[in-house]
Amino acid sequence: MNTAMTTKTTTPLRRHFHLLLALAVVLAMPLTMQSGSLASEVLIYGLAAMGCNLLLGHTGLLSFGQGIFFGLGSYTIALTLTRWPLPMPLALALAIGMGALGAALVGWVAIRQRGTYFVMLTLAFAQMFYFIAYSMPGLTGGDNGLMDIPRPSLAVGKVTLWPLASPWQYYGFVAMVFLVAFWLLQRVSASIFGRTLLAVRDNEERAGAIGYDLRLLKLQAFVISGAVTGLAGALHAMMTGIAPLANAEYHTSEMILVMTVIGGTGNLLASLLGSAFYLLVGDWLSTLWPRWLLILGVVLMVVSLGLQRGLWGLGESAWNRLTGRRRAGDDAASQGGRA
Amino acid sequence: MTTQAFLLEALGIEKRYDKFVALAGVDLRVRANTVHSVIGPNGAGKTTLFHMLTGTKHVSGGRIVFDGHDVTREPDHRRVQRGMARSFQVTSLFPTLPVRENLRLAAQGTRPRQAFDAWHPPVGARARDEAVARVLARLGLERHADTPASNLSHGQQRRLEVGMALAAGPKAIFLDEPTSGMGIDDLDDMKRLIQGLKDEHTVVLIEHNMNIVMDISDTVTVMQQGRVLAEGHPHAIRNDDRVRSAYLGNMITGGGAAS
Amino acid sequence: MSIYLLQVINGIGIGMLYFLLAVGLSIVFGLLRFVNFAHGAFYLLGAYFCFQMMRWGLSFWLALAVVPLVVGALGWLTEKLVLRHVYAKAHEFHILVTVGLALVIQELVILQWGPLGENVPVPDMLQGVVMWGGFVYPKYRLFVIGFTAVLALGLWYVLEGTRLGSAVRAGSESTEMVSLLGIDVFRIFSLVFALGAATAAIAGVLAAPMRGAEPFMGIEALGVAFVVVVVGGMGSFSGALIGGLLIGVVQSVMSTVWAEGARLMIYVAMAAVLLLRPHGLLGRKG
Numbered sequence: 001m002n003t004a005m006t007t008k009t010t011t012p013l014r015r016h017f018h019l020l021l022a023l024a025v026v027l028a029m030p031l032t033m034q035s036g037s038l039a040s041e042v043l044i045y046g047l048a049a050m051g052c053n054l055l056l057g058h059t060g061l062l063s064f065g066q067g068i069f070f071g072l073g074s075y076t077i078a079l080t081l082t083r084w085p086l087p088m089p090l091a092l093a094l095a096i097g098m099g100a101l102g103a104a105l106v107g108w109v110a111i112r113q114r115g116t117y118f119v120m121l122t123l124a125f126a127q128m129f130y131f132i133a134y135s136m137p138g139l140t141g142g143d144n145g146l147m148d149i150p151r152p153s154l155a156v157g158k159v160t161l162w163p164l165a166s167p168w169q170y171y172g173f174v175a176m177v178f179l180v181a182f183w184l185l186q187r188v189s190a191s192i193f194g195r196t197l198l199a200v201r202d203n204e205e206r207a208g209a210i211g212y213d214l215r216l217l218k219l220q221a222f223v224i225s226g227a228v229t230g231l232a233g234a235l236h237a238m239m240t241g242i243a244p245l246a247n248a249e250y251h252t253s254e255m256i257l258v259m260t261v262i263g264g265t266g267n268l269l270a271s272l273l274g275s276a277f278y279l280l281v282g283d284w285l286s287t288l289w290p291r292w293l294l295i296l297g298v299v300l301m302v303v304s305l306g307l308q309r310g311l312w313g314l315g316e317s318a319w320n321r322l323t324g325r326r327r328a329g330d331d332a333a334s335q336g337g338r339a
Numbered sequence: 340m341t342t343q344a345f346l347l348e349a350l351g352i353e354k355r356y357d358k359f360v361a362l363a364g365v366d367l368r369v370r371a372n373t374v375h376s377v378i379g380p381n382g383a384g385k386t387t388l389f390h391m392l393t394g395t396k397h398v399s400g401g402r403i404v405f406d407g408h409d410v411t412r413e414p415d416h417r418r419v420q421r422g423m424a425r426s427f428q429v430t431s432l433f434p435t436l437p438v439r440e441n442l443r444l445a446a447q448g449t450r451p452r453q454a455f456d457a458w459h460p461p462v463g464a465r466a467r468d469e470a471v472a473r474v475l476a477r478l479g480l481e482r483h484a485d486t487p488a489s490n491l492s493h494g495q496q497r498r499l500e501v502g503m504a505l506a507a508g509p510k511a512i513f514l515d516e517p518t519s520g521m522g523i524d525d526l527d528d529m530k531r532l533i534q535g536l537k538d539e540h541t542v543v544l545i546e547h548n549m550n551i552v553m554d555i556s557d558t559v560t561v562m563q564q565g566r567v568l569a570e571g572h573p574h575a576i577r578n579d580d581r582v583r584s585a586y587l588g589n590m591i592t593g594g595g596a597a598s
Numbered sequence: 599m600s601i602y603l604l605q606v607i608n609g610i611g612i613g614m615l616y617f618l619l620a621v622g623l624s625i626v627f628g629l630l631r632f633v634n635f636a637h638g639a640f641y642l643l644g645a646y647f648c649f650q651m652m653r654w655g656l657s658f659w660l661a662l663a664v665v666p667l668v669v670g671a672l673g674w675l676t677e678k679l680v681l682r683h684v685y686a687k688a689h690e691f692h693i694l695v696t697v698g699l700a701l702v703i704q705e706l707v708i709l710q711w712g713p714l715g716e717n718v719p720v721p722d723m724l725q726g727v728v729m730w731g732g733f734v735y736p737k738y739r740l741f742v743i744g745f746t747a748v749l750a751l752g753l754w755y756v757l758e759g760t761r762l763g764s765a766v767r768a769g770s771e772s773t774e775m776v777s778l779l780g781i782d783v784f785r786i787f788s789l790v791f792a793l794g795a796a797t798a799a800i801a802g803v804l805a806a807p808m809r810g811a812e813p814f815m816g817i818e819a820l821g822v823a824f825v826v827v828v829v830g831g832m833g834s835f836s837g838a839l840i841g842g843l844l845i846g847v848v849q850s851v852m853s854t855v856w857a858e859g860a861r862l863m864i865y866v867a868m869a870a871v872l873l874l875r876p877h878g879l880l881g882r883k884g
Contacts, residue, residue: 012460192454192457208416210448211416213451
């Protein structure tokens with residue numbers, strides 16, 4: 001069992017610290033960045049990567065299907081805000097629900113298999129969803145996607161609470177949603193369920209042998225992951241105003257996975273690091289060299305070959321070296337159990 | 340000898356893997372609060388029998404009744420709730436998790452619905468602290484409670500293996516070669532550990548170490564090539580000709596106080 | 599009636615290509631227990647190298663002979679330099695390293711040939727149609743069917759009739775046994791991986807005159823290869839053949855009934871097979 005790609009049990013102190021860090025990042029971005037859209041994207045994809053991390057780092061499930069849930073979220077919010085205009089919070093809730101439902105369906109079939117077979121299935125389902133979306137232009141706009149998605153302000157009746165017109169105003173909204181979602185995901189991670197997932201990841205057979213229903217546990221992980229990813233998709237669609245077919249493409253799933261892996265699967269906040277790295281470096285590099293994804297591919301290979309704890313792990317090692325703390329062998333020795 | 344009820348009755352157990360017959364009709368009856376050992380040469384089907392009894396794999400034929408319930412079709416996680424728990428021949432722990440967490444998970448396995456609780460952390464009443472502490476004490480692993488399982492020594496890991504089954508508070512505990520790979524010092528600890536289980540549990544044991552088998556068993560079942568060869572008290576088995584020839588005669592030594 | 603016959607034949611043609619795509623993946627998995635997510639990228643390279651060679655004025659036949667060797671060598675190098683290091687790790691890393699590689703290859707292709715895709719001409723000898731009674735059919739497609747059939751036979755012979763093939767099949771059951779028998783398992787790994795890459799490249803070369811070369815064709819090919827392998831059964835040669843033909847025919851026939859849904863149907867077929875027979879039509883259990 002390779003311990004590198006694993007989430008450790010965290011203490012409450014560490015979780016509060018991470019939440020504060022997240023808050024710090026959320027506050028820092030408007031002060032240091034020009035583009036409100038880019039800042040929103042960092043948070044949005046950070047959420048998606050966290051959803052992916054719940055499956056990969058916590059449960060040991062490598063899913064190429066995250067694009068399905070992201071796309072479902074986008075399409076749902078587009079339809080609910082344009083065709084049958086619903087109040088935005090309700091529309092958002094529906095998008096989350098659709099992400100969860102899609103994940104339940106995909107999960108139910110894919111979970112029957114394990115290991116690489118499971119991974120292949122998620123990829124095949126992702127392709128399937130792509131072709132479904134492509135071949136139903138009435139519902140999804142086909143190749144063109146759905147456009148002109150409004151961004152209604154948060155309002156109660158006629159009273160506008162929070163206008164969301166400008167990129168930074170929208171960022172404020174996204175930041176709120178992000179922090180709440182992050183806090184909830186932290187709770188899930190620290191819960192009995194989250195801890196049981198770690199056992200499933202560590203040793204499936206044993207987890208089954210001591211009484212746990214593996215299929216249902218994995219399914220629940222999938223549903224939560226799908227819900228979070230659907231939320232991300234919806235937020236993205238509202239930001240850009242379109243729900244493109246590309247959101248359901250292989251590349252979206254790949255991108256989310258890459259962010260998750262590069263950030264590091266050791267804890268949830270690392271996923272935000274991954275999305276920030278991908279998007280900010282990408283934004284900078286793409287002006288210099290349009291084929292910057294090449295570098296990303298190389299980074300992915302490097303991480304897989306050697307740097308398996310991702311950027312977060314790299315940061316941790318550097319910090320430990322700086323502060324002179326020596327961690328002999330397995331890092332987990334200093335974790336867990338110390339309440 | 341007082342006749343205790345049979346806690347476990349397995350009748351006509353068969354297991355086929357395509358053309359290969361691993362078990363060709365095995366009967367096993369285990370009385371409550373006894374230590375019942377299953378021995379036999381390699382390939383006899385002992386571990387396969389365990390898989391059938393605990394539900395790790397499905398039978399091809401036969402019936403298993405545990406504590407009055409027909410559990411033949413039930414998967415392993417259901418049988419855990421019935422009161423069956425097992426340890427594995429090849430150590431199978433949760434390597435990155437601390438010893439305490441390993442045991443907590445095993446204890447919680449008896450109430451698997453709690454595992455879906457995605458809101459509450461396992462603290463307070465939900466942490467099964469007393470159960471875990473009791474098992475830790477019994478295993479003698481209190482000092483290592485916070486060590487990741489993969490960092491334990493082999494002997495300690497084998498003890499934790501038994502502990503995982505214990506933590507579920509089972510009625511019947513199935514130990515598959517608990518002493519495999521152990522050194523002499525650890526062996527005595529393990530022997531005492533298993534012997535001490537008899538009062539509160541029923542122990543079904545696969546072992547190659549005849550010293551332990553002869554010393555602590557109430558009943559010994561000898562298997563060979565997927566069938567039961569002989570069954571009885573340890574001293575009867577030791578003197579049984581069929582068993583001697585199955586083992587080529589010279590392996591059944593040991594057993595402290597002879598009958 | 600004849601339009602359906604036409605589509606079935608088209609389906610067989612596509613199906614043979616799908617078989618070629620899938621068989622390399624399947625054999626590599628059977629022996630290395632490794633799903634190569636860069637498999638589609640080798641297919642992509644096959645198509646583009648073919649395009650490039652023809653652009654240089656070389657013949658299609660030369661490309662058909664040379665490109666698989668080149669890509670096979672690349673596969674061999676990949677296994678030796680990169681994959682060796684991940685065998686000991688968890689399967690996530692196998693997958694991710696090949697995903698990274700696929701991305702790198704795709705971007706290099708775009709870097710070299712641009713993002714828009716190119717047409718590849720059908721070789722002169724195979725242009726036009728064959729006429730047989732009332733039956734009219736493109737020569738090139740018939741060639742593809744025939745050529746891949748011969749290849750399939752050749753592969754079958756290698757797997758069943760040669761020592762290398764026996765070693766591969768034995769190694770699929772147990773790598774320890776094979777190394778105990780004195781065969782250098784790692785050398786076989788490289789060869790088999792190279793073979794897998796080469797078959798993907800051949801599929802790419804053959805596909806290029808039919809649909810051109812386009813940078814994202816690797817991803818779709820990967821998806822299709824997965825479907826065929828899932829339907830036919832992982833690790834099974836005949837499964838790849840039957841699965842490939844089945845999927846090819848389904849897609850082809852569907853394209854007359856519901857054009858946009860044709861590609862979708864192959865995934866629906868996959869889902870159906872999965873629900874009814876999780877190990878594929880000819881797959882082994884476990």
